[in-house]
Amino acid sequence: MSQQIPISVNVNGTLYERAVEPRLLLSDFLRHELELTGTHVGCEHGVCGACTVLLDGDAVRSCLLFAVQVDGHGLVTVEGLAPDASSDRLHPLQEAFREAHGLQCGFCTPGFLMTLVAFLEENPHPSEREIREVISGHLCRCTGYQSIVEATKIAARRSA
């Protein structure tokens, strides 16, 4: 039960070495072991997307992974998006979300941001259809999605 596996993970550029139970979810590891609580947990069955993080650059659901599976890998969480943690500057996508009112309660927002960051990296000039398709893997109860679509368009336009 209390078997502990040593793991070493780079999160937002910082190397963390910890010993964890094999059953510990990556989402719980990030939130409760590393206290990176910006990654949110909305369903724990991979549907809502709130817990999305970047694993070696790919958007993945941290509630569907165990912490031990990311041993030796690199993660980026929402806390790692803004260029400088100590300043007020935001990542262009975060800035666009603020401008377009792409968030209300803000609980689902980190997941949307992480998916969209990876998506825009791959597809810098998406159509509205493509944006809607990619975020249809995320749930938001507040915004009705339109403002998230607008924010994504703004960010894409600016990176052009």
Place this chain on the structure above:
Amino acid sequence: MTSRRFFGERFTRNEDARLLRGLALFVDDVHLDGMLHVAFLRSDYAHARLISVDTAAARARPGVVAVYTADDLGAYWQPGPLLVAPPPIDGLVFNAATQVPLIKDKARHAGEPIAMVVAESRYVAEDALVDIVVDMDPLDAVVDLEAALEPDAPVIHEQHGTNLASHVVQQKGDYQRAHREAALIVKRRFHYDRGVAGALENRGVVAQWDARCEELTVWDTTQAPIPIRSGLARMLGLLESQVRVIAPFVGGGFGSKIMMFYPEEVLLPWAAMRLNRPLKWIEDRQENFYATTQERLQIHDAELALSEDGHILGVHDVFLHDTGAYNPYGLTIPINSQCTLLGPYDVPNYYTEFRVIFTNKTTVTPVRGAGRQHGVFVMERLLDFAAKELGIDRVEIRKRNLLSSDDFPHNHVILFQDSAPLVYDSGNYLPALEKAVDLIGYDEFVREEQPRLRAAGRHVGLGIVSYIEGTGIGPYEGARVTVEPSGQVRVATGVGTQGQGHYTVFAQVVAEVLDVDLDRIHVTTGDTREFHWGTGTFASRGVVVAGSACHEAAVAVRKKILGLASDALGVAENDLELEGGRVRVKDAPERAVDLGELAVRANPLRGAVTPGTEPGLEATAYFGPDRGSTASGVHAMIVEVDRETAMVEIKRYVVVHDSGRVINPMLVEGQIQGGVAHGIGNAFYEQLVYDDTGQLLNASFMDYLLPTATDVPRVEMAHIETPSPLNPLGVKGVGEAGAIPTGAAFAQAVEDALAEDDLEIREIPLSPNRLFEMIRDARATR
């Protein structure tokens, strides 16, 4: 009031940077030294007698600190409070039965908590749940509303001897006369089924008892921190000053988080004091489907009496309302249904009767719309059917019945949820309808586009419906506005916030009075240490009631500012103006004094003052309207139905709404777009499916579908601003509006698209499956 404009502008939100960086504090983000974790064992049965609970093995598991059952609670075990007393209506029957912390004698819905495990981690706490041995004797479940009232039905609350929770009749005029005089009676049965609130953040509670300071701190995902504080103090025998409840950033509420007290809110603080350790419980999604309150099953038998030319003579409506296992929220929802049914129409005669039924399902309390959907659905569908029978255009029949702008205030006589008579304060219904007709291109669609597309074999339809929403009800909220020596302004109010943008809109309200930059106005909501009178965020009332309190407090502070500045500058108050955080002389703007400096003067450390002087540039004000303000609007949509798969695509969605004066159009539009998405979910995707043993069959986001970005279109909006005379800001609520008429518009549009099938939609939610059945049945009967 000031030289700059803070109202009507699209200011971005003060709270966003923290949320976007992942730095905002939600309840599950609270980490405390020595914190233990809680999990609940919940009943698998919807209705079962509890015979025994054996927790010995669970207690013995390493890492488990405590296991509690109802017996361990002693005198602390009490049913929750009745939150809303029934209005004083003659002949009203009300049988109260409120939720209990842990079940003692029997389970009344699946998911009701039986035992509470406290352990070193959530993982261990959940391990220990399977160690608990429970013996239960299952009983027949009450699920169907009509069967619940049969003489041989099992009874959920034995003390009442019936599953009838309430019976209410309200009347206006004389419906029987209207019935006799009518040229046409349209009579139908309507169903509106259950869904979840679906906040992305599940509920959670963290409780910490500081034994040295004798202070309890509770972080709670509640929409109503102050009532939680007051209730906990009473239950735990503490002074209110010893209990601090913080609703930090809350990840959506939609009504389900204003329910009080959830068992977990009662149990964690008690156990934290007992164990002298901080405790955390975070609901998981599956628990949320069982343990967090839901809404919406009603069955209406309604009839509309009309004259030959389509004028409404009267409405007769008798309905059943499902309250689930308990009824802590009184009659709020069914009374909202009664009152909202009348809509923006002149209805001289109204007979409305309902029965509230206990069932073995999760408890029902308000969820975004709170019963209003049902009323709108019934009335709008009846009008659609009447228009068809009378051969009158559906927009025309509505126009003929709308109240005119001269009809206000309009007294509908029956009592609203706040126990005050249902009086509409103001409205401008015809222009809203005409605007929606124009924006959706109704005439062109009906005349040209639809026939053209139909000829091409496509099934397109249009829906257009009107609604009103009683918003901004009392009793009251308060706010304190303080100018600090730095010149920054603090605003504190008691309501909780769940994404509405209160940090920004309350700052705008204060800035409009004091002319201080928004980034220098710091709003606190939802912390009882900062402000400790108030009720909560519900019924689309945040800006109306708390916003008005912010305004009144700011006006009082402005008065103090001008008084002090007049002394300081030696100029009469009338010759001064506030601008950019300073007070200056109108004719000589270089003569000015900072608000910060005035704040320092307002709190002298030495010297004499005039007796009666209050220190500080600070004021507290309360606002309590004598009744709610009535918002209104029109939704119109165009859909295309794939007749083979029964999938519905929403091609366009138009909302014309009137929520009085608009303080921040960006936030208002966000509320509407989000509300419409919720309404679309209710209309076509979301339905809680219970079997006849009371088991919920789709308790996950895999099986219960929230709409996604490919299901929700861009909502095209237009604002009409008819100020409310009931508050100083002229505002009306907007939080629920988007979700209220969606089902009615959707049903009309889909029915219109399937005109050749000649089917009638009298139920919500639809789904591709259900619609497929309806199309098939319609074909079979032809």
